[in-house]
Amino acid sequence: MANGSVNGRGRRMPERHQGAVTVRRAVIPPSTADERLLDSRQRGDWKTRDAWRALRILSEFVEGFDTLADLPPAVSIFGSARSKPDSREWQLAEQVAAALARAGYAVITGGGPGVMEAANKGCAEAGGLSVGLGIELPFEQGLNEWVDLGIDFRYFFARKTMFVKYAQAFVVLPGGFGTMDELFEALTLVQTKKVTRFPVVLMGTWYWQGLVDWMRDTMATEGKIAPADLRLFCLTDDVDDAVRHIVNADAEIAAEQEAVLARAAAEQQAAAAAESISDEPATGPEA
Numbered sequence: 541m542a543n544g545s546v547n548g549r550g551r552r553m554p555e556r557h558q559g560a561v562t563v564r565r566a567v568i569p570p571s572t573a574d575e576r577l578l579d580s581r582q583r584g585d586w587k588t589r590d591a592w593r594a595l596r597i598l599s600e601f602v603e604g605f606d607t608l609a610d611l612p613p614a615v616s617i618f619g620s621a622r623s624k625p626d627s628r629e630w631q632l633a634e635q636v637a638a639a640l641a642r643a644g645y646a647v648i649t650g651g652g653p654g655v656m657e658a659a660n661k662g663c664a665e666a667g668g669l670s671v672g673l674g675i676e677l678p679f680e681q682g683l684n685e686w687v688d689l690g691i692d693f694r695y696f697f698a699r700k701t702m703f704v705k706y707a708q709a710f711v712v713l714p715g716g717f718g719t720m721d722e723l724f725e726a727l728t729l730v731q732t733k734k735v736t737r738f739p740v741v742l743m744g745t746w747y748w749q750g751l752v753d754w755m756r757d758t759m760a761t762e763g764k765i766a767p768a769d770l771r772l773f774c775l776t777d778d779v780d781d782a783v784r785h786i787v788n789a790d791a792e793i794a795a796e797q798e799a800v801l802a803r804a805a806a807e808q809q810a811a812a813a814a815e816s817i818s819d820e821p822a823t824g825p826e827a
C-alpha cells in the first residue's frame with residue numbers, strides 16, 4: 541500500500557492526492573475539498589466560491605467518464621479499509637476478485653488498503669483489469685500497489701457515481717461505515733429502480749447474518765421495507781456461487797435486451813409493411 545512517497549534519502553514524505561494534483565509537506569492544506577464543500581459554517585464562501593467549485597466537480601465527472609468509458613464489464617468490490625491480510629474477508633476478497641477476473645470482469649475498488657487492496661491484488665494477479673477510485677482524505681493515502689488503472693477523486697459523490705455506472709454488480713465484504721454507505725446506496729438505487737437488475741452479493745456470512753436477520757425481523761416486520769426487498773441481495777461465502785449469481789444476472793439482462801431489440805425490429809418491419817400496402821394504388825371496381 542503506497543502511503544506517501546519515499547524521498548532520495550529513504551524518508552517518507554507526507555503527500556496528498558487532490559484529483560490530478562499531488563501536494564506534499566507544507567503545501568498540504570488543513571482540510572479536504574469535500575470538507576470545505578460540506579462545511580455549513582463558511583456561508584461567506586457560498587456566493588464567492590461555490591460556482592467555481594461546481595466546475596471542479598464537473599471536471600471530476602468528465603475525468604471519470606473519459607477514463608472509464610472503455611472499461612470491460614466490471615464488478616465493484618467494497619469492504620473494510622482496516623482488514624489485515626490474515627483476515628477471512630481479505631482472503632475472500634482476493635479469491636472472489638480473481639474468480640471475477642477469470643470470468644472476464646474488471647474489478648473496481650476504492651483503491652485503498654484492506655479489502656480494497658485484497659480485491660485489487662486478486663484481480664491483478666489473475667490477469668484482470670484492476671481499477672482503483674481513490675479519494676482525498678485528511679491523512680496520507682495513495683492508491684494501493686495493485687491498482688493498474690487509478691483515478692483520484694476529491695468528492696465522494698462523484699466517485700460513487702463511477703462505482704455504480706461502470707459496474708454490472710456489487711460484491712460487499714465486511715466493513716464499517718464506508719462499506720455500509722456503499723451497500724445501502726446500492727440497495728436504495730435498486731429498490732427505487734434507479735438501477736435495474738443490479739446484483740448485490742454480500743460475502744462473509746459470519747459478519748452479515750446478524751444484519752440480514754435484523755432487516756427481516758425488524759425492518760420488514762415493521763413495514764420499513766417490503767419482504768421482497770430482502771431478495772435484492774444474496775448472501776454467500778462461496779466464491780463460485782457469487783460469480784455464478786453475477787454471470788447469470790448478466791446473461792438474463794443480455795437476453796432481455798436482445799428480446800426488446802428483436803421486438804422493436806419486428807414492430808418496425810410490420811409498420812413498414814403496413815405503410816407500403818397503404819401506398820399501393822387501389823385497383824378494382826371501387827377504384
Ligand SMILES: C/C(=C\CNc1ncnc2c1ncn2[C@@H]1O[C@H](COP(=O)(O)O)[C@@H](O)[C@H]1O)CO
Pocket residue numbers: 617618619620621622649650651652653656674675677681714715716717718719720722
Ligand atoms: C481508514 C484507513 C484508510 C482509509 N482509506 C480509504 N481509501 C479509499 N477508500 C476508502 C478508504 N476508507 C474508506 N473508503 C471507502 O469506504 C469503504 C471502506 O470503508 P470502511 O469504513 O473501512 O468499511 C471502501 O469500500 C471505500 O470505498 C486506514 O488505513
